[in-house]
Each structure stands twice: as C-alpha cells, then as structure tokens.
Amino acid sequence: MSRKSLFATTLLAASFIGWCGASAQPVTGLYIGAVGGANFLQREQVRVAVPGSSGPRYGSSGFETGYVGIGSVGYGFGNGLRLEAEGNYRRNDYGRGNAALATNGRESKYGAMGNVLFDLDVGSPYVYPYIGAGAGYAWVDQRAGFSVPGYNGRIDGREGNFAYQAIAGLSFPIPPVVGLSLVAEYRYYAVAGDRTYAAGVSGVAAAGQYKTRSDYNHSLMLGLHYAFNVVPPPMAAAPATAPVPAAEAARTYLVFFDWDRADLTPRARQVVAEAARATTRTQVTRIEVNGYTDASGTAGYNRGLSVRRADAVANELVRNGVPRAAIGTQGFGETNPLVPTAAGVREPQNRRVQIILR
Known part of the structure; x- marks a missing residue:
C-alpha cells in the first residue's frame, strides 16, 4: 500500500469511528x-x-x-x-x-x-x-x-x-x-x-x-x-506528512470507545493496525499512547479507565508487531476533552485514545 493510500485509509477509518460514535447521544x-x-x-x-x-x-x-x-x-x-x-x-x-x-x-x-x-x-x-x-x-x-x-x-x-x-x-x-x-x-x-x-x-x-x-x-x-442542541462531531485529526527529505511531523491516530468500556471494537482494531503498519514505513523514535474519558464518572475512576484504554491499545499495537519497549502509555482521565462538556455528560468524542508517532 502506498503512503498516500495509507493516509487516506487511516483518515477514513478514524473519521467514520468518530462519526458513528457521535451519532447516538442522550438528548x-x-x-x-x-x-x-x-x-x-x-x-x-x-x-x-x-x-x-x-x-x-x-x-x-x-x-x-x-x-x-x-x-x-x-x-x-x-x-x-x-x-x-x-x-x-x-x-x-x-x-x-x-x-x-x-x-x-x-x-x-x-x-x-x-x-x-x-x-x-x-x-x-x-x-x-x-x-x-x-x-x-x-x-x-x-x-x-x-x-x-x-x-x-x-x-x-x-x-x-x-x-x-x-x-x-x-x-x-x-x-x-x-x-x-x-x-x-x-x-x-x-x-x-x-x-x-x-x-x-x-x-x-x-x-x-x-x-x-x-x-x-x-x-x-x-x-x-x-x-436542537446536538453539536456536530469534530473530524479526527489527520496524519501529517512532510516533504522528503525533511523529517516527517508527528502522526496522530484516534481510537474511540463505547461508554465505560476499554475493549476495542472492530473499527478501532483497524485504526490500530494502520498505525502499526505506519511504523514500518517511516522512521519512528517514540510512540505515545494517551487515554482519555468523558466526564460521566468520578475523576479517580476516569483516570483508571483512561489507563485501561491506553493499555488495550498498546497491547493491540504489540499484537501487530510493534515492540513494547517503543510504546509509552499514559491516562489523563477526563482532562483535555475534544468536546468541552459539563460534568456528568457522556460525550462520545471524549472517550478516546490518541496514538502519536514521533
């Protein structure tokens, strides 16, 4: 698969997951x-x-x-x-x-x-x-x-x-x-x-x-x-490309989760697999896997849930051939939301893990 095809496929998969995840929301x-x-x-x-x-x-x-x-x-x-x-x-x-x-x-x-x-x-x-x-x-x-x-x-x-x-x-x-x-x-x-x-x-x-x-x-x-008060979901961040021979900018992939879940959906596994394949086509020195939640739980519970989500994505990267030593995981709980909400709101776009290839 060419780099252009890989870029398009990853963007489509991440965007579709975000679109579906935001379709069904409590009123x-x-x-x-x-x-x-x-x-x-x-x-x-x-x-x-x-x-x-x-x-x-x-x-x-x-x-x-x-x-x-x-x-x-x-x-x-x-x-x-x-x-x-x-x-x-x-x-x-x-x-x-x-x-x-x-x-x-x-x-x-x-x-x-x-x-x-x-x-x-x-x-x-x-x-x-x-x-x-x-x-x-x-x-x-x-x-x-x-x-x-x-x-x-x-x-x-x-x-x-x-x-x-x-x-x-x-x-x-x-x-x-x-x-x-x-x-x-x-x-x-x-x-x-x-x-x-x-x-x-x-x-x-x-x-x-x-x-x-x-x-x-x-x-x-x-x-x-x-x-009347439904906010259109933001598009998933697109992987950035840089001209050759300059070093490529960091690439970001978004993996979305169901409410209060840390297991991966089939679409989520597809995005993780695309990220794993990208590591073989470009020079990657560090892989960051950052987990987040929405604001529907307590701060302590959400920190733990974000860590479990980050670990689930890291394990899937390893299953796709990425060395575990190259991966760093963190859980940020309900901080840094994609969509700012009030406390207690189940916002699908905020239930995510970011994979950053540097």
Missing part, C-alpha cells in the same frame, strides 16, 4: 417530535338506560383499527432522562357489537399528557431504546347510533377523564442531519373511569343514558424527533 436541551400510526381500541362494555323501560340493557362494542397522531415538545438532561409534554388525537370507527347491542359511528379522543422518559445506552452508535410513562387528561367524543332490543337511539357528546400511558420505543439517529432521529414507538394508552352520555331514544321523550367503561388503546407508530 441535551430542547427537542420536538411527531409520530403517527395505527390505534387499536379494545372492546368496551356498555350500559344503556331507557326511561320507562323494564331495566338497563347491557352489551359491548367492538372497534375497527383506527389512527393516532401525537405531537410533543420536551427537554433532555444529557444523562438519558427526558421530560415531555404532548398533545394527542385518536379515532376509531365502531365495528361489531354483540346480540344485545348494535352500534355504528365513531369514537374520537384527544388529550394532553406529561411524560417522563429514559433513554437506554446499549453501547450501539445506531440505536437508542427508550421507555417512559405519562399522565394527563383526555376527552372522549362519541358520535354514534345504537340499537338495543326494543329501542333505537343516538349519542352525540363529549366526556373527559384522567388518562395514563406506558411508552416503549427505539430511536435511530440519522447522521446526515445532526439531531434528527427516526423513532418507532408503542404506547399503551388508557382513559380511566366510566363515562356517561345523554342518549336520544326514538319514541321516548326523556333522554336516556349511554354509559361506557374505561377506554384501553394499543398504538403502533413511526415518526421523527429533532434535538
């Missing part, structure tokens, strides 16, 4: 989101009371698959925790009832929720799972006709109740647009308590009652989230 600051998809409203138990009749009629109503749309705005604290406010809308048409109750029409509901979510760092640059829960208030709008033995009627009203939900999703960063993520999400959404609607019944002057039980929904959705 810090303001973000917005929108999702939509299918809503599955579960069968509801119904009680119909007709004035002057022998007693209430009981039945149940089923629903067709409907749709749901949700818009949200939230704030991330940089450690996985997010707080979020949302507005939502769901609609389902009535489907099959049972022998005691026939219905046609639709049920729609809209609500406002406050959510608490947590992003789970699974060590992948491509995906962030997240879970959460929320509570708020929902209004359920009924526009439907119904039939019970001996009577036909219609409901046209709105009732509100306490609502709650559970949330699980996957966030996939879109690297060409920094801060933008594709999300796939499931929500269990419930409107608690009974709701009673005034019902007009044919042939009966007084209003009847149409009473439903709690409202349970399963929602499957896709959408987008956009975080």
Whole structure:
C-alpha cells in the first residue's frame, strides 16, 4: 500500500469511528417530535338506560383499527432522562357489537399528557431504546347510533377523564442531519373511569343514558424527533506528512470507545493496525499512547479507565508487531476533552485514545 493510500485509509477509518460514535447521544436541551400510526381500541362494555323501560340493557362494542397522531415538545438532561409534554388525537370507527347491542359511528379522543422518559445506552452508535410513562387528561367524543332490543337511539357528546400511558420505543439517529432521529414507538394508552352520555331514544321523550367503561388503546407508530442542541462531531485529526527529505511531523491516530468500556471494537482494531503498519514505513523514535474519558464518572475512576484504554491499545499495537519497549502509555482521565462538556455528560468524542508517532 502506498503512503498516500495509507493516509487516506487511516483518515477514513478514524473519521467514520468518530462519526458513528457521535451519532447516538442522550438528548441535551430542547427537542420536538411527531409520530403517527395505527390505534387499536379494545372492546368496551356498555350500559344503556331507557326511561320507562323494564331495566338497563347491557352489551359491548367492538372497534375497527383506527389512527393516532401525537405531537410533543420536551427537554433532555444529557444523562438519558427526558421530560415531555404532548398533545394527542385518536379515532376509531365502531365495528361489531354483540346480540344485545348494535352500534355504528365513531369514537374520537384527544388529550394532553406529561411524560417522563429514559433513554437506554446499549453501547450501539445506531440505536437508542427508550421507555417512559405519562399522565394527563383526555376527552372522549362519541358520535354514534345504537340499537338495543326494543329501542333505537343516538349519542352525540363529549366526556373527559384522567388518562395514563406506558411508552416503549427505539430511536435511530440519522447522521446526515445532526439531531434528527427516526423513532418507532408503542404506547399503551388508557382513559380511566366510566363515562356517561345523554342518549336520544326514538319514541321516548326523556333522554336516556349511554354509559361506557374505561377506554384501553394499543398504538403502533413511526415518526421523527429533532434535538436542537446536538453539536456536530469534530473530524479526527489527520496524519501529517512532510516533504522528503525533511523529517516527517508527528502522526496522530484516534481510537474511540463505547461508554465505560476499554475493549476495542472492530473499527478501532483497524485504526490500530494502520498505525502499526505506519511504523514500518517511516522512521519512528517514540510512540505515545494517551487515554482519555468523558466526564460521566468520578475523576479517580476516569483516570483508571483512561489507563485501561491506553493499555488495550498498546497491547493491540504489540499484537501487530510493534515492540513494547517503543510504546509509552499514559491516562489523563477526563482532562483535555475534544468536546468541552459539563460534568456528568457522556460525550462520545471524549472517550478516546490518541496514538502519536514521533
């Protein structure tokens, strides 16, 4: 491989590792989101009371698959925790009832929720799972006709109740647009308590009652989230070249690590191998291997972690034929960050080892 090809390959590998490492980050600051998809409203138990009749009629109503749309705005604290406010809308048409109750029409509901979510760092640059829960208030709008033995009627009203939900999703960063993520999400959404609607019944002057039980929904959705405070990752430092016959300047290679890990990824091993091969093509008098961490741990722990990372890279250089005596290792902990951050922030660009060929 020529020196120009070696330079290009090393730069590409180091830059790609840095790009991927910065793609999936816990949200810090303001973000917005929108999702939509299918809503599955579960069968509801119904009680119909007709004035002057022998007693209430009981039945149940089923629903067709409907749709749901949700818009949200939230704030991330940089450690996985997010707080979020949302507005939502769901609609389902009535489907099959049972022998005691026939219905046609639709049920729609809209609500406002406050959510608490947590992003789970699974060590992948491509995906962030997240879970959460929320509570708020929902209004359920009924526009439907119904039939019970001996009577036909219609409901046209709105009732509100306490609502709650559970949330699980996957966030996939879109690297060409920094801060933008594709999300796939499931929500269990419930409107608690009974709701009673005034019902007009044919042939009966007084209003009847149409009473439903709690409202349970399963929602499957896709959408987008956009975080405003994501800093584009810096490019990895490029190896410097010098004209012949002057001595070449120091060359630097960057190896990136997953959070709280000191083991090498396949891409990291490729960068170390390129650095080892470079030592055979140029005069090298000293090899410095310097380890660093982000600011998410204590200072003492981070110093130890940076040393372990430096040792892991040094051992990989030896495995690729570099004499151990030519390598000097140091751990600097969370000092000298590539990207300055507040304490406790997991910044992927700062979890690195520098290989310097002098």
